Amino acid sequence: MIKLGTIGTNWITERMIEAAHATGEYQLTAVYSRHEASGQEIAKGHEPATVYTDLEQFLSDPNVEVVYIASPNVLHYEQILQALQHDKNVIVEKPAVLTPYQYQSVMDELARHPQVRYFEAARNVHMPAFAAVRDYLSGLEMGVDGADFTFSQYSSRYDQVLAGHVSNVFNPQFGGGALTDLGIYPVYDAVSLFGVPERVAYYPTMISTGVDGKGTAILNYGDFDVTLNFSKLSNSTHNSEIYHGREIITFDSAGEVTEASIIRDNQRQILSQLYGKNPMIPEMTDFARVLKDPKQPENVSDYELWLEQMRNVNLVMSRLASSAGLEYPTKLEADE
Template structure:
């Protein structure tokens, strides 16, 4: 697309999630993201959430009753063994993603793993290898990339409308109370896995793998890492500035800048909503959509259903190689700030 010929932005190619064929889903975990995932599927898709698994039968029964699910399992092992489940959504804390993804794959279930896919790149490779060995579908639920907004962003990037990309600036900061789980060492707390996955994954999505990383961190009063600022270098001289924090609320905006124009995504950049392209000649192209927030989790489930029914084991929207690359980038940032997860000690 020539910048001088641009008069509008492309339309999204993402199908209506209601059009995806139905799979029977089992959910591992009963927390905040599991609630939103199930609610989104029930509101916006024909997917069938039939079962939930928890560490306790009481928790599973409460969750199942709230959402009208048929099966409540008092263990994760029982959930993945359920013959009525086609695909498992892993929604447990970060440090349980690897064992629960492997548990589901070993039981012969297709898997969608909540982001981040694992604690580090080695764990992510282990999950990918296990899925490949069994011929099962597996993907990381980085939900933003499955939405119509980011499909349009991808088309803008692929068209060359922005020219040569020289910089990405991405931020994701949110204040959390001292008693929140993100403040806990034993749950891989701090901003990197929770919040930092978004700007770091999006930076890789735009610029590819980083060639050098310079990062600095600040501890939170709880003792976990509280915030990180990173300067990333890429082949050809492109740079990215990434910031993430649990110490304060920040703009949560994304800028992708090139020789012919810039793409500006205001906060909260990873949710459905608007963005603008401003070309160097002053032309402004605006995109907008209904800000449905976490109901947009429906798009990733619909993509999983389409791929599984087609016999695919991955999705091009979020290939496992990209998930592994994001974890490798987070590993490089952690090495700079001395962040080691409890499971790695």
Template structure:
């Protein structure tokens, strides 16, 4: 049984705990929160006895072997680094890191702790539909690009309109549309098509100075891929991959819960709609890696995810720079 400790008590952490429990592979062993009341309420709801308000005491605990991090983006780098240094595995919400320097520093630290495993919780690439699309693309010729869409109106934008600055729209906390929803279609594109030759981001800035929505264009040798994402508006447009007369249609670039192959003659479901907790597939994949350190094939898959994580981090940074966006950096030599 994988013993897990959590940093963060928001809705995504609750969803993760429910998914982890559903796999039968994890046990929630500890909760960290800066606020004791919040930590106790979360722990009690999830039948956990141990609550920490000191991050140092939490990291030093021997009650768990894996840490799930869902703090504001700006804190991920330092918390991941500290977790690895305490020889604990890490599952960190996306974006794990804000630039390649942070990513490389963490990779260097991993070499000093060879038993530790690091995962970025980009759930879409672990979904059955994503894997089905990968298999379908292996048989496809005449690729002509793709459009990936993930737009969901954020209730926190109502706070912005009321004159507040919530963390998810605050560059001081590495917020904004690109660093939040944009990660999902980035994972789609790079996970399916590899690194682009070049990339550019066209953001729509909101009054408090963050990008509320945006369009990114990834240029490949023979086609372009367009990413559209927004936290200030919603969209029901499907994501599509173009291959001659055929189309691979996905519900959207973030959820990736179902996929169809549309040809001139028929529409074929290649992956039916996934209706369970969407974090179950990723938590299952992570448990498989953590429980099978001696399986070469499983560990090669882990290394492929780690490489993909690095490629997404590089492209995220390039997109931000192209738009003049600079996130805070807690990296210290």
């Protein structure tokens, strides 16, 4: 069993723990939280997992082999470095880091620990439906004509903003906003399917807290464009679509990718049936496969591909932010 420790006590951590246990490959052994009570809440039902309120003690625990990081975005960078320096494998929620400098710094540290593996948890590109779309596109003789990817989910935290309070996900000091929180999913879709675009532009809608609440991004690939729509201020049931002559390759939201189809002349062909289980199970299964047998050729190839995708996504995210004049903090201010 892979011994798992967690940083972060929100809903995504609980969902990841459920997925990790569902794979049968992980055991929760430690939880880090600044607050004992919230740490105990995460650890409940996973005894004898140890709860730590001191990060150094947590990272020094020999019963932690892989650290899952789901803290606020601005904290990821330092926590990744600390975990790597303790020779821990790392799974970090997207966005892993906020700037190209941080990305390169993490890669430099990773190179000093060659036995360690480092993953960004972009669950959408690990889904069976995404693999079905990718495989179908690889067999096309002609290139695609364009694509529209949508991922919009109303955030309950926006109610707090409307009431005059600022939560972390809408706080510029925490690296919040629609691009970092939701936009990275369709960026991952586009980069994983089509590579790095030639030109990018991001058109955000800014809200009172100083972050982008929603936005539209355009990725130009020379012969075609990919349009990304994402929002934390509204919901959408729009499917994501890739256009190929008379065909439409379609899947559900760009952040979930739980099913996929081809539509041709109003006739639908199923590419991948609905995945109704916890959508984090496929990624946690993939990560476990590499962690347990890191030198197996297929695992080496997949790991190198994920690192390349991570690098390219970070590059595109940086260019999108720059095009809109968005800047992200490099660390949390001491008084936060």
